[in-house]
Amino acid sequence: MDDISVIAALVEHKPGVLFKVSNLFRRRGFNIENITVGPIETSDLARMTITVKGDEATRDQVVKQLRKLIEVVHVEVLKPESLVQRELALIKVKVDSPETRREIMDYTSIFRGRVVDVSPESMIVEITGTPDKMDAFINLMLKYGIIEIARTGVTALTRGKASITTSYPLMLELGE
Numbered sequence: 001m002d003d004i005s006v007i008a009a010l011v012e013h014k015p016g017v018l019f020k021v022s023n024l025f026r027r028r029g030f031n032i033e034n035i036t037v038g039p040i041e042t043s044d045l046a047r048m049t050i051t052v053k054g055d056e057a058t059r060d061q062v063v064k065q066l067r068k069l070i071e072v073v074h075v076e077v078l079k080p081e082s083l084v085q086r087e088l089a090l091i092k093v094k095v096d097s098p099e100t101r102r103e104i105m106d107y108t109s110i111f112r113g114r115v116v117d118v119s120p121e122s123m124i125v126e127i128t129g130t131p132d133k134m135d136a137f138i139n140l141m142l143k144y145g146i147i148e149i150a151r152t153g154v155t156a157l158t159r160g161k162a163s164i165t166t167s168y169p170l171m172l173e174l175g176e
Contacts, residue, residue, distance in 0.1 A: 021050075049156050093144050095123050112128075
């Protein structure tokens with residue numbers, strides 16, 4: 001059975017690193033479900049959150065291959081039970097009547113989203129949450145007619161004191 005794994009990687013924050021990571025996935029035939037990347041508290045490193053679908057062997061192979069790249073300084077598989085994950089989606093929906101507009105606004109409120117743009121024929125709604133929440137909202141909007149969707153992909157942190165950025169310096173001290 002294929003599962004979703006969330007992998008966090010600290011990488012050098014310089015041009016070409018995202019290409020090398022995505023090219024590694026291409027060469028090895030792994031599919032990236034989604035990937036987010038951004039700088040962390042130190043300016044020389046960035047954090048990638050990579051979501052992959054596959055069995056445990058596939059996930060382990062992805063981690064092993066990532067660790068071979070010089071630009072990747074640390075990789076961890078985030079445990080689902082201690083994970084806080086969020087995604088942002090912008091969804092443009094058709095609006096053909098005031099009643100439709102009101103229904104979409106009600107659903108948006110229930111999902112704790114916000115309407116970020118309104119035109120006579122459409123609305124853009126911003127939703128933040130787990131991928132399941134995104135999927136549930138999108139399924140509700142299908143009956144109105146979705147014009148366009150932009151999803152950021154999952155970004156995630158582990159709960160509590162554990163941190164990929166704090167474990168990285170410790171690993172250097174231990175010589176790992």
